[in-house]
Structure formats: C-alpha cells, structure tokens
Amino acid sequence: MEPIRDNRNRLVAEVLGDLRKNLQRQIAHDLHESYEDFLQPVFTPPPPSKIALIEEELRQNLLQASYHYHTASWVPDHRFFFGRPLMKKLIFRALSFYTDRQTQFNATVVRALNGLQEKLTFAFQRDHHREQEIRELRAIVEELRATVERLSAEKGMED
Amino acid sequence: MTDQPQRAGGRPERPLCSIIIVNFNGRRFLQECIASVLAVDYPADRLEVLLVDNGSQDGSAALVRNTFPSVRVLWNLDNNYAKALNVGLGAARGDLIGFVNNDAVLDRRWLLELVSLFDEHEKLGCAGGKIFLDKSRLHSAGLEETPEGFFRDRGPGEAGMATFDAVAEVPAVRGTGVLYRRAALEAVGPMDEDFVIYWEDIDYAYRLRKLGWKILYTPHARLRHAFQGGNVLNRLAYYFCDRNRLLYTAKHYPYRLAWAVRTSAAYKDAAHDMLFEFMAGVFKKLLSLHDAEVLKEALPDLVRELSGVFGARRIENLLARMEVALGYRKPKIGIYDHALHFVGGGQKYVCTMAAILQERYDVTYIANKPVTLAQLSQWYDLDLSKCHLKIIPLPFYEARRSEVIHASMVMGHMPNPFLAISEESSHYDFFINANMLSKCPPLSNRSLFICHFPDVNPGPYFAAHRYTHIITNGQYTTHWLEKRWGMRAHRVIYPPVDMYGASSEGTDPLRGKESIILSVARFEDRGTKKQKALVKAFNMLCRRDPDRMRSWRLWLVGGTVPGVPYIKEVRRAARSNPRIEIKTNVSLSELRRHYARASIFWHACGLGVDEEKEPELIEHFGMTTVEAMQNYCAPVVINGGGQREIVEHETSGFLFRSQDELCDYTYRLIADPALLHQVMRNAYARSHQFNLDRFARETQAFFDALEREYITLENPRIEYIQAAY
Numbered sequence: 001m002e003p004i005r006d007n008r009n010r011l012v013a014e015v016l017g018d019l020r021k022n023l024q025r026q027i028a029h030d031l032h033e034s035y036e037d038f039l040q041p042v043f044t045p046p047p048p049s050k051i052a053l054i055e056e057e058l059r060q061n062l063l064q065a066s067y068h069y070h071t072a073s074w075v076p077d078h079r080f081f082f083g084r085p086l087m088k089k090l091i092f093r094a095l096s097f098y099t100d101r102q103t104q105f106n107a108t109v110v111r112a113l114n115g116l117q118e119k120l121t122f123a124f125q126r127d128h129h130r131e132q133e134i135r136e137l138r139a140i141v142e143e144l145r146a147t148v149e150r151l152s153a154e155k156g157m158e159d
Numbered sequence: 160m161t162d163q164p165q166r167a168g169g170r171p172e173r174p175l176c177s178i179i180i181v182n183f184n185g186r187r188f189l190q191e192c193i194a195s196v197l198a199v200d201y202p203a204d205r206l207e208v209l210l211v212d213n214g215s216q217d218g219s220a221a222l223v224r225n226t227f228p229s230v231r232v233l234w235n236l237d238n239n240y241a242k243a244l245n246v247g248l249g250a251a252r253g254d255l256i257g258f259v260n261n262d263a264v265l266d267r268r269w270l271l272e273l274v275s276l277f278d279e280h281e282k283l284g285c286a287g288g289k290i291f292l293d294k295s296r297l298h299s300a301g302l303e304e305t306p307e308g309f310f311r312d313r314g315p316g317e318a319g320m321a322t323f324d325a326v327a328e329v330p331a332v333r334g335t336g337v338l339y340r341r342a343a344l345e346a347v348g349p350m351d352e353d354f355v356i357y358w359e360d361i362d363y364a365y366r367l368r369k370l371g372w373k374i375l376y377t378p379h380a381r382l383r384h385a386f387q388g389g390n391v392l393n394r395l396a397y398y399f400c401d402r403n404r405l406l407y408t409a410k411h412y413p414y415r416l417a418w419a420v421r422t423s424a425a426y427k428d429a430a431h432d433m434l435f436e437f438m439a440g441v442f443k444k445l446l447s448l449h450d451a452e453v454l455k456e457a458l459p460d461l462v463r464e465l466s467g468v469f470g471a472r473r474i475e476n477l478l479a480r481m482e483v484a485l486g487y488r489k490p491k492i493g494i495y496d497h498a499l500h501f502v503g504g505g506q507k508y509v510c511t512m513a514a515i516l517q518e519r520y521d522v523t524y525i526a527n528k529p530v531t532l533a534q535l536s537q538w539y540d541l542d543l544s545k546c547h548l549k550i551i552p553l554p555f556y557e558a559r560r561s562e563v564i565h566a567s568m569v570m571g572h573m574p575n576p577f578l579a580i581s582e583e584s585s586h587y588d589f590f591i592n593a594n595m596l597s598k599c600p601p602l603s604n605r606s607l608f609i610c611h612f613p614d615v616n617p618g619p620y621f622a623a624h625r626y627t628h629i630i631t632n633g634q635y636t637t638h639w640l641e642k643r644w645g646m647r648a649h650r651v652i653y654p655p656v657d658m659y660g661a662s663s664e665g666t667d668p669l670r671g672k673e674s675i676i677l678s679v680a681r682f683e684d685r686g687t688k689k690q691k692a693l694v695k696a697f698n699m700l701c702r703r704d705p706d707r708m709r710s711w712r713l714w715l716v717g718g719t720v721p722g723v724p725y726i727k728e729v730r731r732a733a734r735s736n737p738r739i740e741i742k743t744n745v746s747l748s749e750l751r752r753h754y755a756r757a758s759i760f761w762h763a764c765g766l767g768v769d770e771e772k773e774p775e776l777i778e779h780f781g782m783t784t785v786e787a788m789q790n791y792c793a794p795v796v797i798n799g800g801g802q803r804e805i806v807e808h809e810t811s812g813f814l815f816r817s818q819d820e821l822c823d824y825t826y827r828l829i830a831d832p833a834l835l836h837q838v839m840r841n842a843y844a845r846s847h848q849f850n851l852d853r854f855a856r857e858t859q860a861f862f863d864a865l866e867r868e869y870i871t872l873e874n875p876r877i878e879y880i881q882a883a884y
Binding site: 019023 | 446450451454455458459462466471472474475478479481482485486487488585
C-alpha cells in the first residue's frame, strides 16, 4: 500500500481503522450468537414418523429462511436491514417451538406455516427491496408471529 | 456607500444588479416570473437577468428567447440546482446578485427595497424579503433555527400584511428571492453543489455569518411564491431536505450528527433505504472536512447509532468503502478458489486475472488446501509475486479427509462450511468467487462470481445470486446462466489464450505445416471428448479417397491419468490405421510443436449430445481450438457450445453437426489447398479475439468500471429521486 503522505489523512485513516476494528469485534460476537441460535437445532435427528418428517422439512425450511435473512442483512446491497433482532427472535422461537413439540404436531398447521415460510423465503431472496416490499414483508412477519404465538398457546393448552 | 459611481448629472448611479433564475421544466411559471423581474422599479440599464436552464424539455428556453430577448439564457446540463446557481454566479456581472425562483413573482419595489438595505448596511452580505403564498397569506419572513437544529419559516400561513413588519437580522432567508453582495459571494465562495437542491441557501447563510456578514429580512421587499411548485408534499423536497440537513450538520456541527440521524424524517418514518443512501455523502463530508481529533469524538456516536439501524456489518462495509473512496488505501481483492490446488483451465483464467490486477490492487488468494504462489506461477507461467495467499482449511472436509472440495456434499440440514469463507470475504472490497462455489455468500462491498458454466441446479445454501457482478466465459455460458439460474451476466470475458507459435518476420507462417489433423483434448473417463468418433471419421476419410489421404495423419493429443479405460478403447479403435497416433501427457513445448506442424484441427466434444438436455457435456468455450487457430490450424469443430462463438463457419473454419459433416468439411479443405490456406489465415486472424491482450483489456475495463463506481460517491440525481420515491 502507498503510504498516506498527508498527515491529516493518515490520522483520519487511523480513526476509521479503529472504528472498523470495533465493528469487526461486534460482528464476530454477533456471529457467535447466531451460530448458537440457528445451527444447533439442526443437529437434532428427525424422528421416524411421517408427521415428524414433515416437521423436519419445515424446520429445515425455516432454517433456510433464517439463513437467507441472516446473510441478507450482511450483504451491502441487499436492502434488508429492518427489525433484525425481531426477525432473529421470531425464527428462533419458531424453531424452538417445533423442536420442543415434535411428537404432537398437526399436519394442517405445518402446511399453514409452510406457506408463510415460502413467502418469507421468497421475500428474502429478492435482491432489491423497496418500501412497498418491506411493508409487505413486515405484514408477513407479523402474520408469522401471530400464528406462532397462537399455536404456542394452543399447544401449551393441549400439553 | 461612499464609492458609488456618479451619473453625469451628479446623482449616484444605482449598483448593477444581476438576477439569476434557475429553471427546469418550469415553462408554465416563467412568463409571469420574468415579466415581474423586468417590471421592477429599477433602471433597466442597471439590471441584467440570467436564466440558467437545467436541460428543460418543455420549451422553456425557446419561450424566454422569443418573449424576453433581453434575458441571457445559460445552460447547465447537470440537473443540479446549486450547480446552476454557480453557473449563474460565474456569468453575472452585478455588484449585487440575486436569486429568484422560477415560480416566484416579484413586487415592483422588491429590488429597490433590498438595494437600499445594502446601501445602509456595509456588512450586509445577504437580504431577503417577505414571501407570500398568495395575496395575503405569509409563507416566510426569513428563517429561524429551532432548538433541534432545523430551520423553519417565520410566520408561515399567517395573514401576513401586518405581521413581521420590521427589518430584522435573521440566521437565513429563503433562496426563493434573495440578494447577495458580490464581495460577500467572493469571500465565501461558490454554493456547495453536494446539496444539489434545498438547504444550499441555509448552508450558504451559515458560511456568510461565519465570515462576519449579516443577513437581513425586510418586510418592504415582497414577492409571491408557488411553494415547491405548488405541491407541499413534494417527495423531492422530503428527500433532499432530510438528506441535506444531515450534510449541513456533518459540515458545521459534527458532534450533533448522531442526534441529527435520530431526528431525521427518514429515521422516524423507517425509510431505511433512504437513510442509508444519505450516509455515503454524509461520511464524505464529515471525513473530508474535519480533523482527526474532531472525528475521534464525533464518529463513535454516529457509528453506534447507525449500527443499531443497519447492523454492524453494513456500517463496517461503508467505512471500508470510505477508506478507498477518500484515497486512504487501494482496494483489496480477495480471490477464492476451492480448487486452487489442482491445475485447471478455470484456475488459469483467474490466476491470469490476478497477475493483471496485482499491480493495481492488494490481491489475496484464498484457498482451502495447501498450495503455494510459486506452484501457481509455475503451473500457469505467470508472475504472481505481488499477490498474497491465505489458506483457510474447512473442518468439514478435513474431517472427511476429502482432497476435493465438493460443494454437493453439503446438504441443507448441515451447517454450511463455506460460511468461514463468507466471513473472510468481508475483509475485502471486492471478493471474487473464482471457481463457481455457489454456496459461498459474499459479504464484501462488491462481489464477483465467475461462472464457467452453471453446472449445478440451485439447491440449499445457493448464493450465486447474491453476488453484485457475474462474469461468464462466453455467450454459451451466459445463455445457460439465464436459463438455469435465472441470472444475467454483467460481462463476458473470454478465457485468455496465449499459444502463438514463434514466427520470424517475412517468413511464410504456413511453411512448416504438414498434412496432420490434430486433436487436443483430455482422454476422460466418460469419453466426453469423443476421440473414438474422430478415429472413425479419419478412417472414413481414408476409405473415401485413399490416394489423397495417403499423406495425411491424425494425431490425438491429450492428458490422461492411469486407469482410464476410455483410452484403451481409443487405442483399440485406432489400431488398424498406422497413420493415427495417440500422444498422452505431452509437455508444453511438444504441444507447441504439434500445433506448429498441424494443418487441420478437430474438436468433437458434444457430438451426439442433446444440448437442451445435457448442455454441460458440450465444450463451454474450447481453449484448444483457439490455441490451434493461433498456430494457423484450420479448425473443423462441433457446431455446439462455445465453439460456434470462436469459429465463423466457412470463413475461419467449419462447424459440423455430425460425423458425416466432419468428414465432408475436412475433405473440402484437403482437396482444395487454396481454401485450406485461406481458412488457416482467417483462423489465425480470428484467434486474436480470444488472446491474452484481449483478456487483459477486458479485465482492466471491467475493474476500471467497478472501481470507478466504488470510489465515486455521486450526489443523488434529481430525476432518479423523483422516479424512485
């Protein structure tokens, strides 16, 4: 690299460099958390029943969605940066929900959530979000949250 | 003022006033506006009016020329209001220079009242009058600063005749109708064109005050204004006012920037796309105007605020881009090749690219298996001395003791091992995925996916669509990229082929040629290169015209590894014809000699393959064909894949669809030496389209454009903002 001749620029570059280092540390920390959150449930082996297989498929789909979201928020030109903590919580909650209740699962519910998940994945995969799309996506997220919460409550009662 | 010029009769001469009107498609307003400017109570010979047109398409300029011949029309082809003001300032001759919006209408005494203020106040830099929305409702009686750092009009919407009826010093006046002293303009300098439109007047007022000039409001200079072209909810104003408030804060109050972001309209309205768009310009202002000590104080708060909204990664990427854009370092390129430890055409393609780019950028190769730069240099005969190399082993493959990094081994239910590379990619400005590892999402500011052929279907972790740019090795790949992955290539860069034979000036390049048909292709396990078909075709030719074919030989040259059964099959097929020779694993110098001696080149990879069903089995490009052409061989090659991009049928070679056509075209060449020689020369000329020079030029051009876009922090364009929001 060419040395920065101008003293002011050199000092400014140092300030920028320090800030970037701090941000990188923060990213590394977030990444660690993310692995913990998203990758661990994957290793649960699927139980051999039909319902469980559907569940497993959904779980993987959700993982894909979370993965898409997770990487999307990193990619600079991917205009997808709203509500990151909310999304993270939602997806993780959904995953935990399925993991915890594998044996008492209703295929109709799976289908409903699968539909939502598909929409979500599709939205994640689109490259350039505009305001309208973000609004749509938010609506989907809200829908997902409501469904998961309702199901959690219902399942809780059944349990 | 004491030094005013005197008229002949002894009365002091009025100062020369220039009124600048900036216009963009404002024809409907201009008639009334200009008529009011020309009708002011002021000596006509002491008033000049300039119209700066920003490229209107509504006939504005023609209207002004025909109706107001005394108005000077200037052009500013960039639709940037602040720049247009500067164009006007550059041409204006007045002692006092005014700006009047094209949708404003002046009262007859407007100018005289303002001029008299300048007569009375020596340190007056700028003065503005009372602006009405209609006959009585007030729009602005100058501006005042709010405690939050916004500026607001004094008295908007009020019945304005009786209010704000005293001359007052104000922090700023609206640029709708304003008069400046030339001396003040010269001291402060031009308008800041980064503002484009809106807030350029407020910024200018700050700069005036900083140099000790006063700004006065007078109720006696009146004008009427169709506020924001009559549309109060103007999206353009929303965008630029919000953006420019941040620019203004970055320039003059850097410590308040984090707060300014929090209180911006885009932040409050969750218009995050918009807010992020503002940031490049804001950082540019901040970093280029303030010293390190100020930045050390101001930046952490801002970065914390922005990281909360956009995530740390995005802001880190933005800062990295700033470092390059402001010239603090050259761009860093990371090139990832999961198969770098093997010799291959794809690897050569990108190694050549690295050799071309290493002077200009900080280039690092990323591999998963041990390999050295010295090995790469030796394999591809390239100088890579300025590149760096980083080996990142992937535990997933290490645990399986897999020498080959097969992405297909990674299923959806497994963690993606390539996230480690993804993470590494974030340390570069440009990340190049050299060998189509489609499961590696890029995290760099710009990313380049080099597609040699889309030979897998998108599956779990597919990330090729996340790259900002795609380069293909030819139109065939481009076609299938679109068909299979639904993606468009940004540029086609044909592989670099550099196999020119040694030639001496003045000698006939065809002189050393012999009656040899050459094929250069690997002997692959599945026989995809179709050497057996070539043997059969040669035997057919020999049977067709034994006399003429007596002097001709077929050489099948190619690499192979022990234990490939296909080569045994080829040998068996060729056993009956002593004029067929099979040469395996020849050295580069031997290969060069073969090319130099051969007259005709055959390539049949893809023969009998249904291109629609198995496009990957057809040569995607076909470097050996170009190598042969660079050595004056006449190519007779398969009409499929990339071969049809290289060879122009019946000009620089022949394209065949069947074994019979292969025989027919070859026989035409053998039977007609003049045709053969012409095709050989044409083939040589054609081969330059795919040589190393061409590759270097295309590569440089691509990275020129990429870098230019990366380092240029362009101001938003008015047309774009109008269309986008």
